[in-house]
């Protein structure tokens with residue numbers, strides 16, 4: 001099957017306009033869909049298919065979701081700062097009544113990451129983002145064990161939000177958004193043990209204390225949290241976070257890195273699966289592929305088999321990709337299939353930055369902003 | 377995405393909130409989606425109305441039985457809205473509602489959406505409030521019976537087992553699952569989880585686990601899960617070295633002798649050869665020359681999809697050999 005980039009661009013353009021009513025279960029994470037569409041168009045080098053007006057609308061809508069500090073805010077507001085996933089909880093101004101809804105409108109760590117990403121792709125300079133404030137909002141979501149919850153308003157805590165937090169801190173170049181030592185400790189606990197590391201009081205540095213402790217993961221890969229089953233998506237989150245924090249090679253021994261590479265390599269059957277003895281699924285061509293890229297051994301995979309599997313899930317009529325050849329296309333798998341093809345350097349696609357999950361072009365733009373921020 | 381066809385029959389008997397006498401006092405509050413929304417959703421009238429009422433309630437702060445019903449409707453239309461669940465919990469707590477009923481309710485919802493994060497989170501909070509795990513093992517049994525690899529169910533189960541110290545029957549449960557499907561990686565992981573938190577990998581446990589796993593591998597050789605577990609056990613021996621376990625070396629050699637050329641076996645043989653070399657021990661059977669040969673066999677015949685990987689390992693071995701020669 002031939003790669004059909006034009007169809008996929010049209011798929012994303014449709015996504016940006018209006019979705020049918022049965023997409024209502026995406027209602028609280030519309031920003032994520034927006035990111036898939038905009039970043040997908042970026043990877044397809046098709047951003048010019050968005051009119052300047054449309055780009056402006058997207059940018060304004062994304063900023064509409066941002067909650068930042070106001071003069072009157074107290075300390076308990078901090079946790080609310082960041083991007084919301086949708087406008088579901090944005091209410092028109094109240095007149096003549098007390099409004100109790102405000103505390104429920106909260107930033108969401110993953111939406112802050114995708115919101116910032118979307119703005120960067122559109123060439124925004126983030127000058128309307130109060131970086132200190134957004135970093136403080138992320139920091140408020142870190143738990144005492146080092147993990148992150150998505151939002152303080154009723155969310156679970158795990159590796160996905162650790163990754164989002166690390167990506168936000170990297171994008172903002174403001175690591176006050178997390179305790180890096182504590183975060184690293186959480187990630188390593190998912191791999192190794194309860195007592196492998198010791199946090200010294202007043203110190204965020206981690207010290208290796210004992211080699212003989214409990215190994216939480218027996219197969220060298222990472223899970224959603226300590227004790228859980230190793231998983232391709234969470235392994236990406238863990239490895240990309242360590243890489244963004246700059247602690248990947250200090251935290252993992254050569255032996256651990258080799259073991260991790262082996263586990264990731266073993267995920268390939270045609271495309272990649274996410275766990276041993278599970279079927280291959282297009283999104284893991286990115287999750288596992290990007291992990292291998294970060295671990296400097298992506299070139300060892302069988303590229304043509306991976307490509308053929310991904311293309312077999314392509315819908316040639318509507319555009320888009322599916323999880324399996326037998327299922328329907330949807331936005332998440334469409335985006336990650338393209339991200340996976342971009343790792344393969346498929347002609348027609350811009351290369352992707354494996355840690356940030358943004359095009360290299362967008363990351364170059366970000367790095368220019370970083371230079372400006374340090375100069376000022 | 378949900379199946380929209382089921383909405384139609386529902387809507388025939390459905391009474392909109394605006395037509396419900398006991399909601400007359402509430403003025404719905406629309407959503408402010410900005411002047412030029414993108415990724416808009418063409419909400420059904422029902423969806424739009426329910427969330428308009430939900431916003432009105434968030435604004436007024438009402439916590440009552442009718443709000444509980446409203447959160448139910450809102451959650452059914454979008455179970456991924458964590459604020460709906462959060463507000464529902466606040467109402468439950470305010471009304472001091474019967475939490476056993478809530479547990480039944482969320483159980484049904486999870487059965488309909490077994491891969492949704494928010495519904496599992498809700499259940500966990502309710503169990504925390506109840507401080508009663510008595511329904512959880514049976515509940516996860518049912519979910520795992522439908523999908524024995526459901527990550528959410530395993531996560532919930534591990535949390536329950538660890539929090540309420542319910543390790544006693546867990547190994548039996550794992551054994552049953554592995555009898556049904558020896559390739560169930562989640563079950564192997566649970567086996568490890570239970571042992572680590574109970575007996576630990578004592579020398580005796582190590583011996584038993586090695587034998588158990590070797591038996592499972594002999595049944596179904598091409599099973600990565602069992603091979604990974606086998607290697608996991610080794611982490612707990614005194615040295616942590618594969619080659620410190622006579623049992624493993626013999627097991628590999630016997631299996632190889634029967635003609636087995638499964639990639640996981642061959643990979644382990646390569647690792648054994650490399651490890652012995654690193655330890656400075658020379659072995660006639662597990663030599664570096666053999667490792668090179670096995671890498672070739674893997675690359676060219678038994679694990680072709682990872683050809684480049686095995687060639688890479690070959691290069692690594694050659695470098696180690698070269699390094700040793702020049703050092704000597």
Ligand SMILES: [Zn+2]
Nearest residue numbers: 281283284323
């Ligand atoms: Zn997938």
